Amino acid sequence: MCERNLVLYNTMITGLFRCGMIEESKRLFGEMRERDSISWTIMITGFTQNGHDKEAIDMFREMSFEGFPSDQFTFGSVLTACGSLLALEHGKQIHAHAIRMDYTDNIFVGSAFVDMYSKCKSIRVAEMVFRRMAVKNIVSWTAMLVGYGQNGLSEEAVRIFCEMQRNGIEPDDFTLGSVISSCANLASLEEGAQFHCRALVSGLVSFITVSNAIITLYGKCGSIEDSHRLFNEMANKDQVSWTALVSGYAQFGKAKETIEFFESMLADGVKPDGVTFIGVLSACSRAGLVEKGHHYFNSMIENHKIVPIVDHYTCMIDLLSRSGKLKEAEDFIKKMPCRPDAIGWATLLSSCRVHGNMEIGKWAAESLLELDPQSPASYILLSNIYASKGRWEDVSHLRKQMRDKGVRKEPGCSWIKYKNKVHIFSADDRSSIYSEQIYAELEKLNSKMIEGGYVPDMSSVLHDVEETEKMKMLTYHSEKLAIAFGLIFIPDSLPIKVVKNLRVCGDCHNATKFISKIAQREILVRDAVRFHLFRDGLCSCGDFW
Structure with missing residues (x-):
């Protein structure tokens, strides 16, 4: 195959992947009598961009076996696939391969490793890789900042942003949006407001990612009126913008406003996603609107074709049990296509404590213990039910079980x-x-x-x-x-x-x-x-x- 044909094949495969034509890309790649590293990298990148992450990793393995050298783009794509699949062991093997090929000092590859380890919940390894990078750019710093946020280390995310600024690196819209989101998770309005000012001065507030983060910040910090005002000031809004405000009103328990705003979203032609419905169902739950909650749950499935995930089922368990409909909650759980997670069982158990239902409470506690034997919630909530009934011997027995099993209650x-x-x-x-x-x-x-x-x-x-x-x-x-x-x-x-x-x-x-x-x-x-x-x-x- 002449060089011209090789370039043509590579270009055609790239085009097919961009159109989502996976099988056609694979067929064309299979027909190639001659391939180069670019051909393999195009396939790996195409699989990753189209969500075929396992095939991307398999293709990288085959490429290495065939003896083709990888470059920074190959590593970047396959590490993205590893992060998406939480494939930590594959990621470690690729890391060893990169060390052998002397690619660890490459700024693009180093940033990809920080991102991969962060997504695989190995944040300290990500931190080690980041600290060892000789040169860092905005992508490297943002990868580390986002990694901290993804792993619940919001304070460290704010700290790394400040360190980035001291190093003379100017944030982009994604970096600033990420650090504002970390402030929201910390409910730290003071720091968040400072970053809001930074967004205004720098002009980055015009980016929708930053504006959405600011709306979420004020909502999570209890300033829902400011959140709504900023939403109204946005020139362009997307699904995330609407969902941020729906969730903000829901967290405040303002069911009327949540539902009105959700209906305005639909009337504006914005398609809700699963996260939007979690906000709506939560609002119904916190206001005891059982019929409304059932209506929106069914509408989500039938009208919007959204397949419920465990969070939606948990909202429904909360809706029914919080309203004292514990038998209905039990029947709902038994009809679910999947078992509730720990939050779902703890939600039911908590309502059994409030309403004094011993029978369903024991079922929920046993199910929670089966799922998570070290969870203190099952022991504590069940002992609360016993205590409310004056059954102090049972309370004492449960506390002894906790001591014997080394289960510790999170101190308030x-x-x-x-x-x-x-x-x-x-x-x-x-x-x-x-x-x-x-x-x-x-x-x-x-x-x-x-x-x-x-x-x-x-x-x-x-x-x-x-x-x-x-x-x-x-x-x-x-x-x-x-x-x-x-x-x-x-x-x-x-x-x-x-x-x-x-x-x-x-x-x-x-x-x-x-x-x-x-x-x-x-x-x-x-x-x-x-x-x-x-x-x-x-x-x-x-x-x-």
Whole structure:
């Protein structure tokens, strides 16, 4: 085959792949009597770009066996395939191959390895590769930043962005959007707002990726009005823009606004995806709109042809069980084409605790233990059900099982930001240098609350102790300590914003309503599930959470 024909074949295969004609590309490649490294790389890249990642890896292996050398484009494509498949072992083998070929100092290949290891959840290996790179560009830094975000290390993502800036690298729209998303995950409005300003000054706010990240930031930080205002200011909107606002309203439990906005999205001709429906179903769940939830779930399947994933089924389990329809939730689970994941079983178990259903609660707990033997949720929630029924021997037995199996409960903690410092509190915490002031503030508040009609919810204390001891336990929960800190130090003109790692308990929810009225302060609590905005003795959730 002459060189001209070889180039022609390579060009034709590239064109076929770009049109999604996979089989035709494979047939043409098979007809080639002569191939070069470019031919093989085109095939690997074409498979990767069309989602045929396993075939891309197999083609790379065959290329190496045939003795053709790889270049930076070959490595970049096959490593993308490994990342998509979470094929860590294949990725490691390719890494060894790259070392033998002396490609580890190549900036393009190094960035691809950072991306691959990050996607395969080997973030520390990705970090090691990144640190060893002699030269880095915006792609390298962005790969590391996104990797931290993908692995739940949002603080490190913000740190690496600042380090990138100190190294004189200017961010692009993707980098800036990624770091703003990390601020959203941290609920860090102060840092996020600074990056918002950076986007305005640099002009990167005109990129839809950045604008979408900013809408998500304000929504996740509890400023849903700002999120909606920024959405209205966008010249161009896509599916992600609409979904960001749908999810923001859903997290606030604003079912009416969520549904209205979703219907506006449909009327505007924007096609929703699976993530959009998770937001809509969550909003229905948090407002107890069972019929609406069923309607949208069926519409998703029948009208929008979206195949439900486990997250959609979990929303439906939550919708039914939260509304007290535990038998319907049980029947729904038994008809599902797949088994619920740990979140689904924990959701059902949590509702069984609230509604005191021992039978279904035991079934959910056993199913959760079978799925995840080291999960503390099954032990804790089931012991809560026993405690609410006064079955203290069963509670003691479950706690002994936890000790014997080395299962540890995640300790509850709440935190509040003041003057760029995060102050973290746990129950009965006296480690703060302001403890004396905080506890005095709580004592003063408690007296005023009781005068105003507050009655402590003893059912929130799951220990077999005297009533006076239960009251003491309730008074110093972590979110109450954080709120007291906020009342002392946060100026009256600003809302008090508290984040909690677990779901807020019934007593703290009730107490915070009283505090908001007594102190005439707006208090925003973001727990593990949703936002609660307390104002003048009322909560945005309508006491349904």
